[in-house]
Amino acid sequence: AGAGGALAVGGLGALSACGIPAAGKSQGGTATEDHSAEEKTVNFSNWPEYIDVDDSGKHHPTLEAFTRSTGVQVKYTEDINDNNEFFGKIKPQLAAGQDTGRDIIVLTDWLAARVIRLGWVQKLDPANLPHAFANLSAQFRSPDWDPGHAYGYPWQGVSTVIAFNKKALDGIEVKSVSDLLDNPKLRGRVGFLQEMRDSIGMTLLDMGKDPAKVTDDDYDAALARLQKAVDKGQIRRFTGNDYTSDLSKGDLAACVAWGGDVVQLKADNPAIDYVIPAGGYMTSTDVMLVPNKARHKTNAERLIDFYYRPEQAAALAAYVNYVSPVDGVRPYLAKIDASAADNPLIVPTKDTAARSHSFRALGEKEETAYEEKFAKLTGA
Template sequence: MEQYEPDRLSAAQAAAIRRSLTSGRGALTRRSVLRATGFGALTVGSLAGLTACGIPAAKRSDGTAPASNDHSASEKEINFSNWTQYMDVSDDKKHRPTLEAFTKRTGIKVKYTEDINDNVEFFGKVKPQLAAGQDIGRDLIVLTDWLAGRLIRLGWAQKLDASLLPHAYANLSAAFRSPDWDPGRAYSYPWTGIPTVIAYNSKATGGKTVDSITQLLDDPTLKGRVGFLTEMRDTVGMTLLDMGKDPANFTDADFDAAIGRLQKGVDKKQIRRFTGNDYTGDLDKGDLAACVAWGGDITQLRSDNPDIKYAVPAAGYMLSSDNLLIPANARHQANAERLIDYYYEPPVAAKLAAFINYVCPVDGVRDELAKIDPKLAENTLILPDRAMTAKAHSFRSLSSAEETSYEQKFGKLIGA
């Protein structure tokens, strides 16, 4: 396995990462980098770079991406771009065990790079080449669902060869099988799922359970010690659920009502602040008594602080995903498809899940994960049971106009 250094971070991103590293956590995760940058990654100005306006979609007449000139047979390699700390690593930090095992088995070398720092920044980096129908130098990338869907709509993702994905096809969990942005998973497979739940510090709440958005917004004992996320889809999605609305099927009026409800929480100073991943330090210390949080962070926090608890609201929770895609005109498509399929083998998927602690999208993993850590195998934030799965909801795809309007309103709410 070969490695090379990622692109240099901006000063703002570096500062955000330093904040995460000093927030009481022992490890920097993929969510730390993405969310610690806060709403700046999703400002209205940035959204202009994500719209399809003025971008020639590189599509064939059948609507799919152009066929790539695949060199997989003659060039046994893969260029794989991922997020920081989103791959298993050995204790001495010198080896990537699952990637090295793949190379040993197949002879395919993986040039693995953690050079995706946020969705918008990465899209801006590769957009000119994709628009021109050029190879971006990467055979496999990991993008959050909303941006993965945008690449597919633009024709900038390669349609997958199902014959090379037998494990992926057979073992993909039902909850991830047919998102509205890629029905039937013709272009993508999830790398991991990201549950958004409620977390609280039981010491800070005096032993009180916090298990609803209503409680976060209205309980006077929590005033000034409540946190919500700077990620619009998670914060608004959880609020819509609490209002009895479906985040997968809501109107402009529903969205505005959710924003209005959150604004009241700001105005009466119930909400302390909107945060990226840096909520973890405040929650750990008790400065935040309760907040909306990401499952992987909570799993890691709970390993060091028994006062950290979480709750899945009766109204449900938000579940998004980060996804493997092959960019249009990738040089080694078949090799990349073999790697995707490899990570859908339960023993391999278990090793990855044990490291990153987010929802594993692979069925049949429980026994394998139990061999690594029995507690992780029983953690429903990693392996949701039937009851947990039934409460999961996704945020519907947005048009370019909706995305700009909604982010503008949300940005005003959180002061971005």
């Protein structure tokens, strides 16, 4: 995470730097009876290694600080490994108008846009989100799929880069997606992500194409390039967050990876490093949402707002190493970890930010067609 959200935030269209209105366009989310007052709890589903942990590995300091501050206990579950996989898990309940058992879910922006469009998440109450309203960085404000943040607020910004294990490479140079796809010395030791926009986006950039202006022909050309690599056994597999262990062990020599993971892995294993290709890198946002029928909406909103206090955002950023969407985080982050405040994957420089790209917003039919083609490629 980074101070001030300096990365251009991607995934679903242009962002506005204007103020956040009290409410955005309604998509028809369904409220339910809120049991926050009598049930001092909140159920929070998130991705692995995406929150601060103490040295014992048993405690989450920011969650415990929230409980001390509010009296609300947090049931925290790391059960999201891949957007499509998780969507498949909760879709039957949401479609049937049932409680998923979760009060907060964290989805990447394109899937957040989909569940908002489907009317499967609840509209937030701005009165419970004063810090979020005041401290959300301008670069993250009012995406076109959720004007005014009526339904969700960013958890972290995500950068997609190329990671590698220097020991596994044994002198092989990796600087680009072309190196991943075409170097025969890496056959069977390359990984790409199950996130279509990341894998296709990075391939498009390598081809000199802008993912923000992708056409059907561009998409098919990038897909064909990846298919060729799959057919010749160059790509070992397409992964969710689980690529991290394969990369650390050297089973993957190099892969398309998420920046925050790379910073964490590098801290534990000096053989891990990364490169931002000359053609640029992809960015996106992971978003906190409250599903329909969630029992503890107010408690969920209080927890969302808690992470927009700069000191809590800094504690989170210092551990997860992704881009923070919270203004004012940098001074607090520098006190905790000066190297984090100076890391371009956490606090991007102007040069780094200028090389970031986002995938354009897709229409419903377009998204379905693109995802179906990509699923055939990955075997999902």
